[in-house]
Amino acid sequence: MAADKQPIDFWFDFLSPFGYLGSIQIEKLAAEHGREVRWRPTLLGVMVMNVMKLPAVPATPLKGPYSGRERNRLFGYFGVKLDPFGDGGLPPLPAIRTFTWLNMTDPALAKQFGQALYRAHWSEATDVTTPEAVAAFAHERFGLARSDVIAAIDDPAVKDALKASVGAALETGVFGVPTFVIDGERFWGNERLPMIERLLATGDLAPA
């Protein structure tokens, strides 16, 4: 299994701070073990509310307050700066459609955009919550034409590509962000990174 060196699938949605932390950690782990990471967009809202029929975590009794605390301390645990824009809320469509658009022709650029956008929203208090803000960000950081970004966010082909990606997430059994898929094995959440590390290192989940 370890000899294959298949890419790791990283399923994400920009709205999740846990996805941001996962994006940093999985790239580190993958680099240490000679794997590529393929960024695959999904929509948490579709998975949780439409398919699982669950309330959003922040609105869930008991779990909501815990999750808020977990977010704050997990940034501390991984040594990542937490300085979100506004109250942290991020309507994901403008950002994730821009990612999807870039990903259709240049996955490497799309990943760089994704990494920078995650960091901007969660660590640099930078506004990427609207089509105009995402277009300005993509222009300033990556030299993209604002009008191209605005057009892409509303492009039916981009919307279809994102829908197909969400469909693929559901087919894979993805229900949360981040989800890492390694050699067919799904891992939900940053808390499974030690398991992933053992799997990457030994090709097995059991103790040596």
Place this chain on the structure above:
Amino acid sequence: MAADKQPIDFWFDFLSPFGYLGSIQIEKLAAEHGREVRWRPTLLGVMVMNVMKLPAVPATPLKGPYSGRERNRLFGYFGVKLDPFGDGGLPPLPAIRTFTWLNMTDPALAKQFGQALYRAHWSEATDVTTPEAVAAFAHERFGLARSDVIAAIDDPAVKDALKASVGAALETGVFGVPTFVIDGERFWGNERLPMIERLLATGDLAPA
């Protein structure tokens, strides 16, 4: 914080295989760091279905199948034998009321009973699903009179003590099993054990 050496609260329900794994891991970690572990019973069904108004995890789309796989591989990851009684289902009341009864007068014995019962159900395919089966188990392993156990399982004082414990769990914000509370900090799930280890070792969650 680390200087206090307060006991660690371990919130559990026998029906959870993750609780069983957590009971083993937290005792190891606590022993390494000079802490006691206080076993505190709760009822997953009350927390999840009555308070959070969520379906049980096995009945949740996407998450249910994932959780089944996670259970199996987590036993492998921790090197614990998975050999459940029947299909793994464990109506928890007979077992947890017996624990609660013992815990009212002898917490050390209650813990030993809890450890043995968890192991019996999840690693030794032993029936502890009914009052009669729990009474037989308590008699064979701990020399308790079967009639005392049967009486305890139906004792209003024991039921009240368990209700009070579930109430304390909810007041603490416990919503899943296992939950570990260390110096006021809650950790849900075995996946947070590396965070707990860092907290116990350094008194802090951030990287050294």
